[in-house]
Amino acid sequence: MNPSSGLHVDLSVPGRAQVELDVAAGSVVAVIGPNGAGKSSFVRALAGLVPAQGVAVLDGTDLLRVPARDRQIGLVFQDQLLFPHLSALDNVAFGPRARGRSRKEADRRAQELLDVFGIGDLSHRRPRELSGGQAQRVAIARALATEPDLLLLDEPFAGLDVTVAMALRIELASHLATYGGIAILVTHEAIDALTLADEVLVLDQGRVAQRGTPREVAARPATDHVARLVGVNLLRDDDTFTTFSPRDVTVSLARPEGSARLQWSGQVASAQPHGDAVRLLVETSPPLLADVTPQAAAELGLAPGREVWLSVKATAVSRYGADADDR
Numbered sequence: 001m002n003p004s005s006g007l008h009v010d011l012s013v014p015g016r017a018q019v020e021l022d023v024a025a026g027s028v029v030a031v032i033g034p035n036g037a038g039k040s041s042f043v044r045a046l047a048g049l050v051p052a053q054g055v056a057v058l059d060g061t062d063l064l065r066v067p068a069r070d071r072q073i074g075l076v077f078q079d080q081l082l083f084p085h086l087s088a089l090d091n092v093a094f095g096p097r098a099r100g101r102s103r104k105e106a107d108r109r110a111q112e113l114l115d116v117f118g119i120g121d122l123s124h125r126r127p128r129e130l131s132g133g134q135a136q137r138v139a140i141a142r143a144l145a146t147e148p149d150l151l152l153l154d155e156p157f158a159g160l161d162v163t164v165a166m167a168l169r170i171e172l173a174s175h176l177a178t179y180g181g182i183a184i185l186v187t188h189e190a191i192d193a194l195t196l197a198d199e200v201l202v203l204d205q206g207r208v209a210q211r212g213t214p215r216e217v218a219a220r221p222a223t224d225h226v227a228r229l230v231g232v233n234l235l236r237d238d239d240t241f242t243t244f245s246p247r248d249v250t251v252s253l254a255r256p257e258g259s260a261r262l263q264w265s266g267q268v269a270s271a272q273p274h275g276d277a278v279r280l281l282v283e284t285s286p287p288l289l290a291d292v293t294p295q296a297a298a299e300l301g302l303a304p305g306r307e308v309w310l311s312v313k314a315t316a317v318s319r320y321g322a323d324a325d326d327r
């Protein structure tokens, strides 16, 4: 990597986040982690919305030394609202105009972006005349319009209808594929981390718990949270990790016979449809996922609060880490 391109971060928001990170130009980084892990504090520090110590050097310039309004950054945050008195087109054209583009050129660019995000025909509408999903598309178009070197997206799909979120994800993915800048995306959804990102940054209690490609993080999650997010179960014994799929977990109401199996008991915390199955989150220690058929869920009364036993065959688990043979 050319030392003057890309992003080098070593920053601290005292008591909230401490992050060291190097990102190559053109990369998309997904930031994941449990509630309160410091994800928002980290991206808001880059945007200049919360005070931070340290450095964040983007293409040779330390952002933390640049006033927030002068940072070449596109923001899509839930609370960074659209200008209510401007049309969708004017909201998107605002940035390019403010940076000296002619009105005609800025409007042309804004219209192009609204077209890309499938709302070109709504360009004359004010924010209050748009649905949540449409307004969110305008916000993303606005963030991209200035061709920022760094794009920060804090849960851009939160609160949207599943279908709208999926469509927006696809549009954003195709845009990010050709975007030359760096994008940092905070998300609670595994699908974002796995499909949109080149790299995943896992935060936990304000610290970096893991970094890697989506494939690496999914194959070898370092925290319970990530394991559940990517849909595998993770047990940790010092430096050895054991993983198994929720599909390989047997759920029963009575303690399973036979000692050759790993087994746990706990209360069902949630039961959600998951493809053809019902995915249970069970409050064992640590919490585990189990997939059962809808028929089994109904027969066993697997609703939140139900006490169950979980078991898994030794042949269904894989192990990795210092003491495992690492296959």
Ligand SMILES: Nc1ncnc2c1ncn2[C@@H]1O[C@H](COP(=O)(O)OP(=O)(O)OP(=O)(O)O)[C@@H](O)[C@H]1O
Pocket: 015, 016, 017, 033, 034, 035, 036, 037, 038, 039, 040, 041, 042
């Ligand atoms: N304005 C604030 N002042 C002081 N502490 C804060 C403030 N905002 C957040 N915190 C604390 O900083 C820590 C990190 O919070 P942050 O919002 O960055 O986490 P997050 O990973 O984005 O969480 P979530 O997924 O819930 O949005 C938490 O302990 C939180 O309570």
